[in-house]
Amino acid sequence: MNHDTLATRIGDTDIRLLRIFKTVVESGGLTAAEIELNIGKSTISKHISDLELRLKLKLCNRGPAGFSLTEDGEQVLAAAEELLIAVSHFRTEVNEIKEQLAGTIRVSLFDQCASNPEAQLASAIHNFNEAAPAVQIELSLEPPNVIEKMVISGQLDLGIIALHRPSTSLNYVPLYGEDMFLYCGADHPLFATSDAHLRTGDLRRYNYAGVSVNSPNLIVGQQLGFKRAAKVQNEQALAILILSGRYIGFLPDHLAQGFVDRGLMRKILPEETQYRTRFAAATRKQPAPTRVTKLFLEALKSAHSQQEPTVLSGLARG
Incomplete structure (x- = not known):
């Protein structure tokens, strides 16, 4: 993998793009993800392209032959799943702390x-x-x-x-x-x-x-x-x-x-x-x-x- 990435400067935009990428993979492609994400196929494709540009990696093959992950895409998906779980846990814990601050x-x-x-x-x-x-x-x-x-x-x-x-x-x-x-x-x-x-x-x-x-x-x-x-x-x-x-x-x-x-x-x-x-x-x-x-x-x-x-x-x- 290319080490010149956004790994040390992940922001809200990157997390949103990773969520879209994960949903596309789970849906089996861009067309199937349209309903899940409630956005058009062309917009989804642009989001995936933006993520690839930000990571400087090719994550998936998409076209007439269908949708498939590249080797880099599989590794990014695994890392994204861990990150999104951690973000979810963090938000839950912060909400619990806020509820106790009384x-x-x-x-x-x-x-x-x-x-x-x-x-x-x-x-x-x-x-x-x-x-x-x-x-x-x-x-x-x-x-x-x-x-x-x-x-x-x-x-x-x-x-x-x-x-x-x-x-x-x-x-x-x-x-x-x-x-x-x-x-x-x-x-x-x-x-x-x-x-x-x-x-x-x-x-x-x-x-x-x-x-x-x-x-x-x-x-x-x-x-x-x-x-x-x-x-x-x-x-x-x-x-x-x-x-x-x-x-x-x-x-x-x-x-x-x-x-x-x-x-x-x-x-x-x-x-x-x-x-x-x-x-x-x-x-x-x-x-x-x-x-x-x-x-x-x-x-x-x-x-x-x-x-x-x-x-x-x-x-x-x-």
């Missing part, structure tokens, strides 16, 4: 990723819903320590949290990151103070608001010598405290940008205080994630496949 998947996240250009959660949900339309998604925002505990206990199927202090009970898949900057509100004494006249140590005199749980936010605040005068469990609450003009605090740039554009916030010493946080999808190790959870995780990985690679150890300070 129920609910419970997902929770901490950061305000809707405005983060690096986060592709919406795209992942779109693709997941297309693949498993019968699965109901429960999406919530929770503090990172709560997410971790709920995933471990099985109350959540998947959590998206900062890669800060990995738990031995969870598996992590890095997804995206965000850049964190220190901000003050328009009514804060630092708002009108030039960074040129500031040092990091000067900032310790002002009220600092930070996330209350063990997180990159907490660690960086401690490293800079800030003492919390207020604590929060989410970034929206932190933004409100900063807007009050009584506190400084860290926010992701994508969340703060709208306030900055309106003249309600500004960055403070961005070169000295900036840090970067990376986020990962966390699933529990035991028992293993369900098929639905694995599918959602694959959708997340695919949607974020163009993001920069990340290792799981430690806080990424920028």
